[in-house]
Amino acid sequence: MIVGVLGGGQLGRMLALAGYPLGLRFRLLDPSAESPAGHLAELHVGAYDDPDALVRFADGLDVATYEFENVPGEATRILESRLPVFPPSVGLTTAQDRLAEKRLFERLAIPLPAYAAIDSQDDLQNGVRRIGLPAILKTRRLGYDGKGQIVLSAPEDVTTAFEDLGGVPCVLEQRIALRRELSVLAARGRDGATACYPLVQNTHREGILRVSVAPAADVGALQAEAEVYARRLLDALEYVGLLALELFVDDRDGSLLANEIAPRVHNSGHWTIEGAETSQFENHLRAILGLPLGSTAPRGYSAMVNLIGTVPATEDILAIPGAHLHLYGKSPRPGRKLGHVTVTADSARARDELLKKVLSIVGG
Amino acid sequence: MIVGVLGGGQLGRMLALAGYPLGLRFRLLDPSAESPAGHLAELHVGAYDDPDALVRFADGLDVATYEFENVPGEATRILESRLPVFPPSVGLTTAQDRLAEKRLFERLAIPLPAYAAIDSQDDLQNGVRRIGLPAILKTRRLGYDGKGQIVLSAPEDVTTAFEDLGGVPCVLEQRIALRRELSVLAARGRDGATACYPLVQNTHREGILRVSVAPAADVGALQAEAEVYARRLLDALEYVGLLALELFVDDRDGSLLANEIAPRVHNSGHWTIEGAETSQFENHLRAILGLPLGSTAPRGYSAMVNLIGTVPATEDILAIPGAHLHLYGKSPRPGRKLGHVTVTADSARARDELLKKVLSIVGG
Numbered sequence: 229m230i231v232g233v234l235g236g237g238q239l240g241r242m243l244a245l246a247g248y249p250l251g252l253r254f255r256l257l258d259p260s261a262e263s264p265a266g267h268l269a270e271l272h273v274g275a276y277d278d279p280d281a282l283v284r285f286a287d288g289l290d291v292a293t294y295e296f297e298n299v300p301g302e303a304t305r306i307l308e309s310r311l312p313v314f315p316p317s318v319g320l321t322t323a324q325d326r327l328a329e330k331r332l333f334e335r336l337a338i339p340l341p342a343y344a345a346i347d348s349q350d351d352l353q354n355g356v357r358r359i360g361l362p363a364i365l366k367t368r369r370l371g372y373d374g375k376g377q378i379v380l381s382a383p384e385d386v387t388t389a390f391e392d393l394g395g396v397p398c399v400l401e402q403r404i405a406l407r408r409e410l411s412v413l414a415a416r417g418r419d420g421a422t423a424c425y426p427l428v429q430n431t432h433r434e435g436i437l438r439v440s441v442a443p444a445a446d447v448g449a450l451q452a453e454a455e456v457y458a459r460r461l462l463d464a465l466e467y468v469g470l471l472a473l474e475l476f477v478d479d480r481d482g483s484l485l486a487n488e489i490a491p492r493v494h495n496s497g498h499w500t501i502e503g504a505e506t507s508q509f510e511n512h513l514r515a516i517l518g519l520p521l522g523s524t525a526p527r528g529y530s531a532m533v534n535l536i537g538t539v540p541a542t543e544d545i546l547a548i549p550g551a552h553l554h555l556y557g558k559s560p561r562p563g564r565k566l567g568h569v570t571v572t573a574d575s576a577r578a579r580d581e582l583l584k585k586v587l588s589i590v591g592g
Numbered sequence: 593m594i595v596g597v598l599g600g601g602q603l604g605r606m607l608a609l610a611g612y613p614l615g616l617r618f619r620l621l622d623p624s625a626e627s628p629a630g631h632l633a634e635l636h637v638g639a640y641d642d643p644d645a646l647v648r649f650a651d652g653l654d655v656a657t658y659e660f661e662n663v664p665g666e667a668t669r670i671l672e673s674r675l676p677v678f679p680p681s682v683g684l685t686t687a688q689d690r691l692a693e694k695r696l697f698e699r700l701a702i703p704l705p706a707y708a709a710i711d712s713q714d715d716l717q718n719g720v721r722r723i724g725l726p727a728i729l730k731t732r733r734l735g736y737d738g739k740g741q742i743v744l745s746a747p748e749d750v751t752t753a754f755e756d757l758g759g760v761p762c763v764l765e766q767r768i769a770l771r772r773e774l775s776v777l778a779a780r781g782r783d784g785a786t787a788c789y790p791l792v793q794n795t796h797r798e799g800i801l802r803v804s805v806a807p808a809a810d811v812g813a814l815q816a817e818a819e820v821y822a823r824r825l826l827d828a829l830e831y832v833g834l835l836a837l838e839l840f841v842d843d844r845d846g847s848l849l850a851n852e853i854a855p856r857v858h859n860s861g862h863w864t865i866e867g868a869e870t871s872q873f874e875n876h877l878r879a880i881l882g883l884p885l886g887s888t889a890p891r892g893y894s895a896m897v898n899l900i901g902t903v904p905a906t907e908d909i910l911a912i913p914g915a916h917l918h919l920y921g922k923s924p925r926p927g928r929k930l931g932h933v934t935v936t937a938d939s940a941r942a943r944d945e946l947l948k949k950v951l952s953i954v955g956g
Contacts, residue, residue: 525913546886
């Protein structure tokens with residue numbers, strides 16, 4: 229079986245690493261010949277919207293998937309006419325458009341912060357009047373890692389925000405005080421079976437995920453609630469593969485609010501490589517291949533730290549017992565995710581100690 | 593850093609899979625273009641004793657290692673003149689010659705079954721007189737997986753045994769009644785630091801490893817004893833890398849006897865991928881690269897079942913929670929190791945239940 233992956237970044241790379249033990253082979257398509265996954269799988273270099281490249285890429289594949297959500301519609305159309313492609317394109321089109329995403333949450337009775345569709349400066353003024361400040365204006369499309377958004381704190385921020393984002397279609401979101409940020413990873417097989425991982429607690433810095441802790445502590449009934457929401461999404465989208473649902477915990481009442489979905493394996497799930505019975509990468513592959521989903525039970529207590537912009541001295545990380553290094557083979561650049569470190573331990577306390585050590589090396 | 597591996601079989605494949613997360617790249621040399629590791633690393637196709645192939649292989653490598661012990665002396669000589677090669681060649685030459693191996697055990701005061709060097713039919717008759725029957729006659733070189741050996745049970749077996757093995761230099765070994773077979777995996781870094789994994793209990797069938805259980809139950813003082821022996825070997829050989837020491841437990845008195853060493857990652861260590869903090873593959877790479885060794889602590893209770901000759905229905909294995917499938921991408925052939933399955937659990941009892949399930953699918 230040959231699995232095609234659109235995108236040859238670290239997610240494609242980790243998909244391949246998880247899939248080789250299942251006896252799979254991989255072909256990746258990426259515009260860059262320097263893609264991290266190219267070291268360990270067949271790499272096709274080509275644009276995602278180049279029909280010829282897509283046809284060559286598809287030739288001989290058994291199934292195709294993607295490692296990022298901004299896949300051009302052209303790419304999915306060409307691939308879907310030739311072979312099974314999972315997750316289904318409705319997952320992509322929903323995740324590509326913040327407005328569609330929020331409307332889906334609403335339709336499925338998944339609570340979310342107040343929002344408004346913004347197509348003009350007038351819309352923005354009306355929206356702010358209804359939702360209040362602080363709020364966040366986000367482009368409907370192509371935002372990631374904190375890019376394509378502006379925080380509106382004071383009335384004067386409102387004047388230029390829409391223009392500053394290029395006058396493109398946006399959504400305005402209520403900015404709620406967060407007690408914490410969580411995510412839930414869930415998979416759905418071709419047969420409709422689903423499996424959810426324990427909730428993960430995430431810490432961001434400058435819009436980029438910095439630390440994930442799993443299982444998130446003291447979640448109580450939130451675990452069951454998050455799973456209900458994740459399963460509603462999976463079923464509504466007739467989803468096949470792994471999906472991440474990012475959640476806020478509202479500081480006022482501790483309730484869950486949906487932030488966004490990612491129709492793919494997700495950075496907040498990297499801990500599952502060592503920290504769960506089956507990694508998110510393996511479960512994504514199992515799902516799209518029609519194989520039984522693997523156990524999502526945690527193995528001890530885990531934390532993941534992203535290595536962003538620079539890689540610390542490798543030997544310092546490796547000297548920490550219980551620390552697992554994952555480098556992506558990328559050249560350093562500010563803000564770039566170059567790797568991650570996962571620590572696992574038998575208790576939350578021991579995990580926290582290890583996390584502290586890693587952060588002291590990585591730079592807290 | 594580019595690591596060269598002589599041999600592109602499953603061990604080379606799993607070395608590469610363990611090394612990619614460390615940011616390493618791999619190049620493998622194998623006579624067969626169909627090598628399992630060729631799917632996921634740069635593969636050079638060439639004979640191990642072809643100087644031109646070896647020189648091309650060595651070009652640009654940072655370090656070289658091997659995945660099997662019958663490496664031609666020519667290969668190590670050519671590689672060692674160009675770059676660091678680990679484990680050191682004395683590990684190879686010792687493991688390639690059963691007599692040298694036994695003499696090393698003796699020199700290091702590591703107990704072993706009685707033996708005799710056999711270079712003629714006369715030697716064999718004298719040896720049998722001294723050691724008694726049952727005994728096993730083994731070729732000094734090129735034996736593996738039960739090949740190149742004959743069990744001598746009755747006096748009439750002695751008559752043709754030497755001839756049947758081709759009249760090549762042999763060793764005669766006392767055949768002791770075994771309570772069980774164990775192995776210990778140990779690593780030594782470039783700085784001389786050592787680390788030992790828990791003892792593994794192994795079951796063979798027709799000379800081929802079938803099941804490994806780790807940690808081996810009820811080993812008591814044998815763990816410390818095995819570690820002493822392993823460290824004596826590592827230090828005496830000024831070893832760098834992972835070494836496996838196969839041990840017998842004598843049924844008469846429960847004492848440990850050395851069987852043989854393998855100067856490489858070993859089938860009885862595959863459980864470490866999921867069952868230990870750091871896999872044998874990663875620790876071998878850490879050792880040869882001069883990086884700190886990783887923790888060898890077990891993660892729960894593990895068992896590994898080899899898939900020999902045929903692969904059962906993949907979905908049946910994957911449906912067992914806690915079962916981890918590892919296929920090597922090889923075409924089926926009787927007696928060929930095609931993959932393995934590892935189960936992990938929080939208790940020995942739960943592990944044994946999972947092992948039973950796997951064996952019922954694989955064919956007990």
